[in-house]
Amino acid sequence: MIRGMRGATTVNANSEEVIVKATEELFTQLIEMNQIEPDSVASVFVSTTEDINAAFPAKALRKIPGWTYVPVMCMREMPVPNSLKMCIRVMMHVNTNAAQENVVHVYLNGAEVLRPDLNNSPAI
Template identity: 75%
Template sequence: MFRGVRGATTVTANTEEAIVTATEELLAKIIEVNQIQPDTVASVFISTTEDVTAAFPAKAMRKFEGWTYVPVMCMREIPVPNSLKMCIRVMMHVNTNQNQKDIFHVYLNEAKVLRPDLDNSLAL
């Protein structure tokens, strides 16, 4: 069965270094706490708010050994008024036998406000 594994983070600057570093941190934590192997991943969608434009966050995925062939796509979030700025969101589609409630969704930095109901801080 496929499950969606969510995560989000924010950056403090619209620079390639900030975007890639923050995305790498987020992906590493999602992979770690959910014990995800690249062969179980169907695809990864990464979105950014309209103020994150200096680099493709998917570049961070290529830093992980074994993840070369995992399909990754970047896209832009819809610009909802008063929404969180400088935000990078991830949706990883993983083949797993885990129940939905046992998936750990990871929210870092200012993105913690997006889903306080999914506070999985005990896993982090």
């Protein structure tokens, strides 16, 4: 079964170094917490708010060994009024036997406000 695994983080500057570092941290935690192997991933979507344009956040996934061939696409998040600024969001489509309620979604650096109900841990 393919499950969507979500995550988000924010950055404090629109620079390549900051964007890639924050996105790498997000990917690393999402991968570790869900025990994801690259061969089980169908695709990854990464979106950014309008105020982030100094680098493609997908570049961070290429720094992780074994993830070279996973399809990744970056896109622009909808500019909804009063939405969280300087935000990078990830949606990873993973083949897994995990039940939906056991998928761990990861929100970092202030992005927890997007889904406080998920709290970076599996439902109990």
